[in-house]
Amino acid sequence: MEKTYIFGHKNPDTDSITSSLVMTNFEKKLGNTGAVACRLGNINKETEYVLNYLGIEAPELIEKVEEGANVILVDHNSPKESIDNLDKVNILKVVDHHKIALETSYPLFYRAEAVGCTETIMYKLYKENGIEIDKTIATLMVSAIISDTLLLKSPTTTDDDRKAVKELSEIAGINPEVYGLEMLKAGTDLSSFSIDEILNLDAKKIDFKEVKSIVNQVNTADISDVMTLKADLEARMNQIINEEGLDLFMLLITDIVNSNSQVIALGKSASLVEKAYGVKLENNTALLKGVVSRKKQVVPVMTENA
Ligand code: MN
Ligand code: MN
Numbered sequence: 001m002e003k004t005y006i007f008g009h010k011n012p013d014t015d016s017i018t019s020s021l022v023m024t025n026f027e028k029k030l031g032n033t034g035a036v037a038c039r040l041g042n043i044n045k046e047t048e049y050v051l052n053y054l055g056i057e058a059p060e061l062i063e064k065v066e067e068g069a070n071v072i073l074v075d076h077n078s079p080k081e082s083i084d085n086l087d088k089v090n091i092l093k094v095v096d097h098h099k100i101a102l103e104t105s106y107p108l109f110y111r112a113e114a115v116g117c118t119e120t121i122m123y124k125l126y127k128e129n130g131i132e133i134d135k136t137i138a139t140l141m142v143s144a145i146i147s148d149t150l151l152l153k154s155p156t157t158t159d160d161d162r163k164a165v166k167e168l169s170e171i172a173g174i175n176p177e178v179y180g181l182e183m184l185k186a187g188t189d190l191s192s193f194s195i196d197e198i199l200n201l202d203a204k205k206i207d208f209k210e211v212k213s214i215v216n217q218v219n220t221a222d223i224s225d226v227m228t229l230k231a232d233l234e235a236r237m238n239q240i241i242n243e244e245g246l247d248l249f250m251l252l253i254t255d256i257v258n259s260n261s262q263v264i265a266l267g268k269s270a271s272l273v274e275k276a277y278g279v280k281l282e283n284n285t286a287l288l289k290g291v292v293s294r295k296k297q298v299v300p301v302m303t304e305n306a
Helices: 014-029 045-054 118-128 135-148 159-172 176-186 195-200 223-227 230-244 271-277 294-305
Strands: 004-007 035-039 070-074 090-096 109-112 203-208 211-220 248-255 260-266 285-288
Touching (some): 004 014, 014 045, 014 118, 014 135, 045 135, 118 135, 118 159, 159 176, 195 211, 211 294, 223 248, 223 260, 248 271, 248 294, 271 285, 271 294
Parallel strands (some): 070 090, 090 109
Antiparallel strands (some): 203 211
């Protein structure tokens, strides 16, 4: 059968990786035997924790797919975050929880909901189609929901996410608080990463109106730990700003225990951060109290003030 490549966004997070695996399983159950789970980048340490816990393989690493190939997008829809030749392939389906940035010249199955995680939508799709959620699938799903919502504490969290975590935890046989904190903490270990790798861990290219930006988010259990790298991070951020002609580079260092973010903001539009959050950058940095969600507390706020 013809292949269907199923993948999440570049710089994949736990939602992108698990949703690719879960969607592939779903497609196979529906009879799409050509479904292949793929990824557009390296596995991060948090996701590695999940895959090791389950003893399963990561999706296949791809850079692009052949022209005209069938693809399914999960956890993203923006061409900027996808394969480079997205306009040359046939998108069969999209399952996502981000703002819609995709235009096609043909109809497709498109499922978008304003919930905390793609896997919450996948959970609903399994239910709607009467497909059984086994222990492995449940663990993949619940891991991603915990990851995207930071243990249901992010303002992106909805009742649907809470309900899914409750039921999926039971199937998975885990205590979400205990398993979830272990998983999140596994993702905060930066010790083996170079400065470049840290700045690429979860970087997204976003334009706040005319302000060409990169927003990178790093989770930590201790902000001061990451701030010891500040000088080196800033030096490399400034280089990237020059190389890519950026107006702004925001590095969000997010404290997953206390739900705050320390921001380091560089570039000629750095003052936009001060305007958007009513803070004063001192030595290029400020604490953004209660800010943990790039999607809900950064993109709309920055765009509105740009
Ligand atoms: Mn994601
Ligand atoms: Mn997601």
